[in-house]
Amino acid sequence: MSEPLTHLAKQTGHQREEDMNILKTLAVGIAALGLSAPAAMAEWQPRKPIDFVIMAGPGGGADQIARFIQSVAEKKDMTNRPLIPNNKGGGSGAESLIWLNSTNDPDHTILVTLNSFFSTPIRQPELGIDIQTFTPIAMMGVDPFALWVHKDSGIETFEQWLDAVKAADGEYVTGGTGTGQEDSIVFAYMNNAFDLKTKYIPFDGGGAVAAALAGKQIMATVNNPAEARGFFQSGDVRPLLVFSDEQMSAYPGIPTLKEKGQDFSYYNQRAVVGAPGMSDEAAAYYQKLFEDIFNSEEWQGYLEAESLSPLWMNADEQRAYWQLQVENHTKLLEGMK
CATH class of the missing domain: 3.40.190.150 (Bordetella uptake gene, domain 1)
Known part of the structure; x- marks a missing residue:
């Protein structure tokens, strides 16, 4: 006989009845939660922040x-x-x-x-x-990107942007979150596809990149909609191109790079992973x-x-x-x- 049952056997009838009532009450409580006893005891919960x-x-x-x-x-x-x-x-x-x-x-x-x-x-x-x-x-989810310029640049189309970059002859300044980051990959693709030469300045985060464009520290960015939203709503910046598979409802009439003859789209994953x-x-x-x-x-x-x-x-x-x-x-x- 297991130790818990042996313990019950040595008790008086009144004591056994009280203990059994307690066990029944616990069992009813667990059942009310829709859990088996092992599941209720084994479910993991964080122990700290x-x-x-x-x-x-x-x-x-x-x-x-x-x-x-x-x-x-x-x-x-x-x-x-x-x-x-x-x-x-x-x-x-x-x-x-x-x-x-x-x-x-x-x-x-x-x-x-x-x-x-x-x-x-x-x-x-x-x-x-x-x-x-x-x-x-x-x-x-996944987050698309857009090519952004300042409203005061005078550039309103992707074709005008290409002309401006080429005319700058290597002095056109873009910005992003660092070499090898998402925006730099997109800019590198554009440079190769359209034979462009640009300068690239790294910033600490996409928010800082969007703010730098709004403040005219740089001439163009590749930001996602959330990062540029406030400056777009205030009219400080405008999108020229999106790197999604289809045009985005947020920017009616703004073409995709695919519509410009390049089989390229690029999205940022928004995911959560746990530690090894x-x-x-x-x-x-x-x-x-x-x-x-x-x-x-x-x-x-x-x-x-x-x-x-x-x-x-x-x-x-x-x-x-x-x-x-x-x-x-x-x-x-x-x-x-």
Whole structure:
């Protein structure tokens, strides 16, 4: 006989009846929650605040998305411990990859990623980062890019922009978040496709890039809609071209690069991954959390308002997507040399 039952057998009839009533009460309580006893006891929950690392500086698209997600989780009381945003965008995101790869608490460390999740390990093999060791959590959507100029530039079409860049003879100044980052990949493609020569100045995050264009520190950017939204609404900047597969409803009449004869589109992933070594129980918790956020009215509204495309994927689909994007970015980065 097991020890708990032996203990009951040695009690008086009154004591046994009281203990059995307690056990029945617990069982009824667990059943009311719709859980079996093992499931109720085994379900993983965070034990402390969650390190919500952002693979970019403040103000950019990844930062805005992370802080919006945090607000949704807090508003709807979706976690028993808070998500704490933690910007680590140094070295084109290398800082954040190293942070996750070396954390001593993978169950409480997750990362909001962009395409530098693929490109930075390719460009910096000395980091020793294998993204397939990270834990897939959620693909929240993909974000298109547009080519932007200041309203005072006098440039209103893509063709006029090409003429202006060529006339500058290597002195046309663009800006972005760093060599090998998403915007620099797009600019490199444009330079090769249209035989352009430009200067490129790096900034700390897409928000800073958009602000630099609005302040006329640079002449053109490749920003996503969320980063440029405020300056677009104020009339300081205008889009000339979008790098999506089809024209965007946010910018009626603005052509795609494909319409200009180039078979090229480029989107930024908006995804969440867990640290290498995360337990299966913690991964399941975060996967359910972010699926609930993805399906929320708030997130679906954000996708529409910020011109993001929904692209939910399960864990296996995410790993396959990672592999495909590593192959694609390897080719794109080769084209930058």
